Amino acid sequence: MIASLSKISSYKSMNPIITLSPAILGALVVLQAGLNRKVASQWGLSAALLLNAVVLLIVALLIFALVLVKADWFSNTIRPSIDFKTFSIWFLLPGIIGCILVFGGPWAIAKWGAAQTFILLMSGQLLASLIWDLKVEGIAVSYVRLLGIGFTWIGVILACKWK
Template identity: 30%
Template sequence: MSFNSAMILLAIIIAGGATALQAPTNARLAVALASPVNAAFMSFAIGTVALGLLAAVLHTKADLAAAKALPAWAWFGGLYGCVFVITAAWGVPRLGAALTITLMVAGQLLLSLVLDHFGALGVPRHPIGIGRLAGVALVFIGVVMVRRF
């Protein structure tokens, strides 16, 4: 594995860890703001400011012609993020961070298998095989173990 590949994998693992931090952080915010929707709104507002500052620092420039040519589904990422943040903020106080995140990862993996298998939404095709199914099954076994023990 090259240094660049290792750095990419590490960055993705760190981003995954950030989602584990995001859930209890937004859950605490939801209690203070009396609603997971209010917490998600504040979370996205802070995230929007952070992204604006990052775009300014990096001098990023959008390709408006390419943006106009996108299919409608390409604009829905923020909506999926809303579902994730609200559900995490709601779930953590009820189920705990570990079970909430484990269930979310299980759902992500299950749908990811389908997306990969069909090459949906522009992802590269990776057929469902016994190894991939076993990997997802192990995550579901992990959900049961986190829930029961």
């Protein structure tokens, strides 16, 4: 309990942008899917997906080049340290999952609307994050976290049933 309280107090002293970054990222996910839906309505969803992939490749290459040229500007976690001997086929999964998200977000918004899509998406994220924390990070599942997720799912049911 004391350890978790010290974590909370350390969060208060953080940079507000860093503290709010998950919420900002969440808003960007909705914005990206909504904008992709607009592109898809004129060009088709597969073309919107391809456009996203091309833009991502260009931006990623520019960032990669900047990090190589100005490595001292970036932390070790951002600097590349590629060793092809350590490559595993599962390294491709994040890209495949990203493709599914870029394709699925606009489709789901067109079918159910943004609010219902992202309420359902959040409930899936909460369950997946609990499992990830337990299995990958070794963080125990507490009753408080389960209760919080339970309340969220009650909200999901209410939001999806009475739109």
